[in-house]
Amino acid sequence: MTTPTAAVPAPAADPLPEPEHRGRTTIADRVVERIAAAAAAEVDAATGTARRVLGVAVSSADRPRVSARVHGEEATVEIDMSVSWPAPVRQVTRRVREHVGERLVTLVGLRSARIDVHVAALVVERAPEQKRVV
Numbered sequence: 001m002t003t004p005t006a007a008v009p010a011p012a013a014d015p016l017p018e019p020e021h022r023g024r025t026t027i028a029d030r031v032v033e034r035i036a037a038a039a040a041a042e043v044d045a046a047t048g049t050a051r052r053v054l055g056v057a058v059s060s061a062d063r064p065r066v067s068a069r070v071h072g073e074e075a076t077v078e079i080d081m082s083v084s085w086p087a088p089v090r091q092v093t094r095r096v097r098e099h100v101g102e103r104l105v106t107l108v109g110l111r112s113a114r115i116d117v118h119v120a121a122l123v124v125e126r127a128p129e130q131k132r133v134v
Contacts, residue, residue: 027108032068032075036115039103040064040079043095045087049080049120064096074113075104082121093117 016022040046041063048063064081077100083092101112 027070027110029068029070031108032070032077032104032110033066035103035107036068036077036079036100037063037066039100040066040081040096043092043099045084045092046096047082047084047123049082070110071113073109073111075110076113077104077115079115079117080120081117082123083119085122085124089119089122093119 041048046064049065064079066077066079068075068077079096079100081096083089096117097115100115104110104112
């Protein structure tokens, strides 16, 4: 038979220092740009815009292009994108603004001071051509 032992009190945890003495978290502009680009691409009918040089596409158009600036607890975001035809452009851009704003709050705790959306093109998705047998 075992004899019960007295519970040993846990050592007291050191209290956290005051918030102003703990350090600071900084979110880089590039992090906000990537989050915003991914969030915009999650919206139906929102697509990217290919970079062009002399009319030739030199990059893929999978995701919208984004630039962002972080100012304290707020971010200013600019999104260059295309909209798939025949989706209503104003509704798509409104959904992009809302979704990007929600993602920034959820993922990095930043409020969006401004989200500008520039629609560069309407993209018509074509069905793949069928080869004819002659």
